[in-house]
Amino acid sequence: MGKFDLNESPELNITPLVDIMLVLLAILMVTTPAMLYEEQIALPDGSKQSVISQKKENLTIRVDAKKTIYINEDTLGFGDLASHLLLLGERYNKNSQVFIRADKMLFYEDVMFILKSVKNAGFNRVALETNG
Numbered sequence: 001m002g003k004f005d006l007n008e009s010p011e012l013n014i015t016p017l018v019d020i021m022l023v024l025l026a027i028l029m030v031t032t033p034a035m036l037y038e039e040q041i042a043l044p045d046g047s048k049q050s051v052i053s054q055k056k057e058n059l060t061i062r063v064d065a066k067k068t069i070y071i072n073e074d075t076l077g078f079g080d081l082a083s084h085l086l087l088l089g090e091r092y093n094k095n096s097q098v099f100i101r102a103d104k105m106l107f108y109e110d111v112m113f114i115l116k117s118v119k120n121a122g123f124n125r126v127a128l129e130t131n132g
Contacts, residue, residue, distance in 0.1 A: 057096035059088065059123070063114060065103040081114065085121035094122045101129045 062070040069076040076084055098118050102111045111128070118126050 063102045065105040082117045089121045098126045
């Protein structure tokens with residue numbers, strides 16, 4: 001029988017264990033957001049007939065790069081939008097289509113303020129217009 005050295009400390013090779021755990025962690029990190037935040041979005045189908053039939057009820061809001069707001073023939077400042085939309089809400093049907101045409105040089109927060117003001121006025125069908 002051989003002699004054993006009790007002071008000798010065994011070395012464990014944990015490199016394969018760490019490699020496997022890192023691969024499993026990477027797989028978990030990639031798949032978890034897809035599982036948690038997957039949303040089903042049903043986009044509406046476009047129809048030219050519905051737009052033409054409701055053409056009289058449509059409301060168009062135009063905003064230029066200087067934050068001047070034009071609603072039909074009215075010209076508004078940025079701060080007057082919310083109160084003016086509440087007045088327009090009494091004249092227009094709440095289900096009428098509202099189109100927002102904002103200049104591309106506006107900040108995102110400004111466009112979202114306009115969108116939020118239109119929604120708070122009670123209009124349900126709001127669309128942002130683009131050139132495309």
